[in-house]
Amino acid sequence: MLLNIKNLTVAIEGKEIIKGLNLQVNKGEVHAIMGPNGTGKSTLAAAITGREGYEVTEGEIWYKDQNIIEMDADERANLGIFLSFQYPVEIPGVSMTNFMRTAINAQREYRGLPPMPAGEFLKLMEEKKKLVDIHSKLTNRSVNEGFSGGEKKKNEIFQMALLEPTLAILDETDSGLDIDALRTVAKGVNELRSEENAFVVITHYQRLLEYIVPDFVHVMYDGKIVKSGSKNLALELEEKGYEWLKEHSLA
Amino acid sequence: MSDQTNNNILDEVTKGEYKFGFYTDIENDLAPRGLTEDTIRFISAKKEEPEWMLEFRLKAFRHWQTLEEPEWAHLHHPPIDFQDIIYFASPKKKPQLNSLDEVDPELLETFDKLGISLDEQKRLSGVAVDAVIDSVSVKTTFQDTLAKHGIIFCSFSEAVKNHPELVKKYMGTVVPYTDNYYAALNSAVFSDGSFCYIPKGVRSPLELSTYFRINAANTGQFERTLIVAEEGGYVSYMEGCTAPMRDENQLHAAIVEIIAMDDAEVKYSTVQNWYPGDKQGKGGVYNFVTKRGLCKGNRSKISWTQVETGSSITWKYPSCVLMGDNSIGEFYSVAVTNNYQQADTGTKMIHLGKNTRSTIISKGISAGRSNNSYRGLVKIMPGAVNSRNFSQCDSLLLGDQCGAHTFPYIDTRNQSSIVEHEATTSKISEDQLFYCNQRGIDTEKAIGLIVNGYAKEVLNKLPMEFAVEAQKLLSITLEGSVG
Numbered sequence: 001m002l003l004n005i006k007n008l009t010v011a012i013e014g015k016e017i018i019k020g021l022n023l024q025v026n027k028g029e030v031h032a033i034m035g036p037n038g039t040g041k042s043t044l045a046a047a048i049t050g051r052e053g054y055e056v057t058e059g060e061i062w063y064k065d066q067n068i069i070e071m072d073a074d075e076r077a078n079l080g081i082f083l084s085f086q087y088p089v090e091i092p093g094v095s096m097t098n099f100m101r102t103a104i105n106a107q108r109e110y111r112g113l114p115p116m117p118a119g120e121f122l123k124l125m126e127e128k129k130k131l132v133d134i135h136s137k138l139t140n141r142s143v144n145e146g147f148s149g150g151e152k153k154k155n156e157i158f159q160m161a162l163l164e165p166t167l168a169i170l171d172e173t174d175s176g177l178d179i180d181a182l183r184t185v186a187k188g189v190n191e192l193r194s195e196e197n198a199f200v201v202i203t204h205y206q207r208l209l210e211y212i213v214p215d216f217v218h219v220m221y222d223g224k225i226v227k228s229g230s231k232n233l234a235l236e237l238e239e240k241g242y243e244w245l246k247e248h249s250l251a
Numbered sequence: 252m253s254d255q256t257n258n259n260i261l262d263e264v265t266k267g268e269y270k271f272g273f274y275t276d277i278e279n280d281l282a283p284r285g286l287t288e289d290t291i292r293f294i295s296a297k298k299e300e301p302e303w304m305l306e307f308r309l310k311a312f313r314h315w316q317t318l319e320e321p322e323w324a325h326l327h328h329p330p331i332d333f334q335d336i337i338y339f340a341s342p343k344k345k346p347q348l349n350s351l352d353e354v355d356p357e358l359l360e361t362f363d364k365l366g367i368s369l370d371e372q373k374r375l376s377g378v379a380v381d382a383v384i385d386s387v388s389v390k391t392t393f394q395d396t397l398a399k400h401g402i403i404f405c406s407f408s409e410a411v412k413n414h415p416e417l418v419k420k421y422m423g424t425v426v427p428y429t430d431n432y433y434a435a436l437n438s439a440v441f442s443d444g445s446f447c448y449i450p451k452g453v454r455s456p457l458e459l460s461t462y463f464r465i466n467a468a469n470t471g472q473f474e475r476t477l478i479v480a481e482e483g484g485y486v487s488y489m490e491g492c493t494a495p496m497r498d499e500n501q502l503h504a505a506i507v508e509i510i511a512m513d514d515a516e517v518k519y520s521t522v523q524n525w526y527p528g529d530k531q532g533k534g535g536v537y538n539f540v541t542k543r544g545l546c547k548g549n550r551s552k553i554s555w556t557q558v559e560t561g562s563s564i565t566w567k568y569p570s571c572v573l574m575g576d577n578s579i580g581e582f583y584s585v586a587v588t589n590n591y592q593q594a595d596t597g598t599k600m601i602h603l604g605k606n607t608r609s610t611i612i613s614k615g616i617s618a619g620r621s622n623n624s625y626r627g628l629v630k631i632m633p634g635a636v637n638s639r640n641f642s643q644c645d646s647l648l649l650g651d652q653c654g655a656h657t658f659p660y661i662d663t664r665n666q667s668s669i670v671e672h673e674a675t676t677s678k679i680s681e682d683q684l685f686y687c688n689q690r691g692i693d694t695e696k697a698i699g700l701i702v703n704g705y706a707k708e709v710l711n712k713l714p715m716e717f718a719v720e721a722q723k724l725l726s727i728t729l730e731g732s733v734g
Contacts, residue, residue, distance in 0.1 A: 051685050073688035082689070089686040093704030102700060103690035110691065142704065143686075159690065 002027050002198050008059035010047045017043040019223035028195040033202045035220035036242040041202045045171045049083045050076045078110035082165030084156040086172040091143040099143045128161040132188040150181035157188040169200045174208040186211030206238040282339035294339045298408050311428035311438030318432045324595040325624040338440045340470040381445045381461040403448040404459055407475050410446035421479055425508040425545045433504040433539040437473050444474035449484035458714050460489040471502035480515035487518040489717050504539045513548030520713050522721050525561035532591025535563025542569035546578035554581035556712045558721045570599035573607035580609040585706040588621030597627035602635035611642040614706045617653035624656040631663045638668040646676040647705050699726030
């Protein structure tokens with residue numbers, strides 16, 4: 001098992017957001033997590049990736065046979081956990097090229113590899129740019145600075161393609177995307193899918209799941225997964241709305 | 252996330268160590284402690300100076316005695332006892348140096364440790380170096396190569412001996428000894444520095460640089476540099492400096508004068524890394540510097556680029572007097588303060604000629620409990636019609652115990668000129684740090700990356716040889732032991 005979350009409870013500044021959540025993800029699988037606003041979907045992503053201030057008060061997060069809850073965020077990233085941000089951050093003055101080169105070499109250093117030669121890195125960038133149809137000039141600009149909403153999301157997938165994570169979490173990657181950008185992003189993800197990695201796709205809408213077809217769909221409500229099923233669950237949810245879910249969770 | 256978390260991270264990261272704090276044990280020739288006319292006669296005699304130079308020093312000294320230490324800067328330090336300082340220290344074996352073999356191997360090693368090779372065979376590509384330790388220049392490289400182009404590049408002491416007519420003509424014309432308290436002090440006791448003369452129409456084929464090192468204890472360093480570029484001349488000049496770690500404060504009071512004639516251009520770059528004191532604010536160099544350039548000729552250009560990371564106190568305003576019509580002045584600055592460091596730095600742009608232009612880009616970075624102030628004056632005189640100035644002053648705060656201050660003074664005396672001023676204050680956000688961490692970049696590297704990105708506009712103005720050094724220095728200054 002790649003990811004095994006057991007009875008996870010997460011609090012932010014003393015307030016419990018996730019309340020005893022369980023989730024198992026195997027290699028080669030795509031899991032979708034759906035649910036209304038404020039149910040703790042993004043908090044789950046932050047807890048898995050080790051963001052400061054998200055306090056795990058109970059439970060365990062096992063990744064590749066180790067409990068990672070005490071690990072710093074950069075170490076988790078170096079172990080192959082990637083987060084595609086809902087709101088990618090701007091870093092003025094740091095070019096995408098410089099940023100990604102620093103990231104790749106940090107990850108290589110962690111794995112005991114020498115820095116990637118400049119030529120090889122540039123070749124890799126060119127290759128991955130095509131995957132998400134990213135504009136050449138974008139990589140010379142500062143990280144996310146002046147990028148449109150669509151460009152920012154494509155840029156996240158581009159970074160994912162470069163880093164080749166084992167576990168990728170996509171936090172509302174579809175929000176704010178037009179249909180063309182959505183297709184491009186989905187195409188990028190689908191090309192990266194393999195038997196060796198897994199995806200956790202967090203989304204509000206069923207729309208994204210038409211393009212990135214999940215193996216499992218989980219519905220989150222009030223800090224817990226209240227229902228799991230196949231991809232058909234997403235359709236059912238779309239049809240009946242989250243109100244149906246509330247009744248379900250009370251039942 | 253919570254500010255507390257954020258500050259804890261920054262706290263750890265900003266506890267870096269000073270890497271140049273070693274001391275070289277060399278025998279010194281010292282002046283007696285304290286400052287009297289006798290001290291000045293002693294210095295002048297040691298340097299075998301002509302009578303006119305001694306007279307200049309004595310005039311400056313007598314003027315200095317009438318002055319009070321300025322107190323207008325946003326700086327706090329105990330009073331400096333000017334009688335408790337040694338005003339001259341020179342490595343004892345000071346022969347006439349013709350080749351590197353004659354330089355004390357201890358000194359060579361010192362400069363090697365600092366990453367400055369005085370061996371022309373192992374030189375940085377295209378850089379000539381003048382190395383100054385305490386009060387004397389120990390070696391200037393590539394003098395012969397430069398001489399072929401008619402360029403004079405030597406220590407100030409040599410210039411006094413070999414080119415007295417040039418020194419007499421220009422010294423004190425941009426920064427007179429009456430200029431301010433520290434300028435008067437420097438004019439009285441200045442020790443060594445560099446002299447550079449670019450003849451008409453010559454572009455220097457090498458970058459010129461001076462490396463200053465304070466070594467001896469209880470001594471002050473009073474460097475003096477003079478750069479003259481004749482009509483159409485061009486030179487790019489770099490200056491670097493370090494000092495050992497000591498518990499007591501050391502004084503550094505310098506003067507740099509630049510003169511650019513018609514169509515001449517001088518680029519002056521500094522990476523200032525004097526010992527900043529320890530984490531409790533003990534020790535460190537007091538850096539009081541007067542740097543000024545005179546764009547005397549039409550279409551002349553002087554640009555100052557500085558990366559200030561060292562010194563416990565920095566008081567420094569590299570300025571341009573734009574006298575020639577269509578002349579250009581530029582000031583690009585990154586000033587980093589950490590722990591208990593204090594910096595009050597900026598520039599003055601004095602527009603006298605028509606169509607003169609000036610640009611000011613200042614990036615302040617404060618961490619720890621430090622205070623970082625930008626102080627700048629843009630003055631446009633009635634005759635400076637159609638002049639323009641653009642100023643941008645940004646401050647970046649790391650943590651919540653440091654201070655950033657901006658004191659812009661603008662004085663425009665004609666209707667046709669335009670002055671623009673922009674200022675911002677920002678913090679490194681926890682979002683940015685997490686974004687970097689999530690890609691596998693640790694917090695220390697992330698801060699280095701973000702700070703370098705923030706300062707990029709200025710770092711890009713540095714010569715290649717310096718830019719890489721400066722980037723590392725920015726990271727090191729803010730570096731510490733994370734995790």
